């Protein structure tokens with residue numbers, strides 16, 4: 544079990560050397576954590592792997608570059624988007640975009656909260672749902688495209704290893720563009 548976990552970490556570490564996000568942080572197992580991008584930056588890199596020994600999923604986050612659309616704007620943490628074992632579909636309200644994530648663990652699952660920042664004078668549009676960004680028990684290595692924003696997460700938990708009673712979550716993102724609201728001329 545431990546060997547599987549260590550090799551998972553190694554793959555994450557190797558993958559990280561190829562990305563250019565300069566804020567990176569990996570979550571501790573089985574504990575409560577909170578990650579926030581600095582003012583003016585939004586979540587860009589999402590990597591995670593199952594920690595088999597701890598029956599948890601560990602995350603590594605990275606942020607995009609300075610972005611005037613979300614610099615010095617109002618930001619607010621959501622309530623918990625899910626209960627343990629529950630499916631959720633969380634979208635930032637209004638034209639908010641996600642700049643942080645927090646979570647705590649109990650049993651086999653985590654509850655998640657999201658930090659939304661609200662740009663003024665911009666609308667979130669052209670939103671699309673990504674395919675699942677991980678499979679049960681597998682690595683996640685997602686980097687949102689430049690000039691897009693993560694606005695929502697959907698997720699459901701399933702039993703993926705009957706014999707060991709292991710549960711895991713699959714995640715899907717809603718990503719959007721932000722553009723200036725142009726008043727109609729008619």
Ligand SMILES: *[C@@H]1O[C@H](CO)[C@@H](O)[C@H](O)[C@H]1NC(C)=O
Pocket residue numbers: 608609
């Ligand atoms: C981003 O903004 C921060 C704070 O304003 C500044 O310290 C940093 O140098 C900027 N980074 C880049 C790459 O412009």
Ligand SMILES: *[C@@H]1O[C@H](CO)[C@@H](O)[C@H](O)[C@H]1NC(C)=O
Pocket residue numbers: 611614615
């Ligand atoms: C953001 O706020 C800080 C602190 O008030 C200020 O120094 C900085 O110039 C502001 N940045 C922008 C882009 O408005």
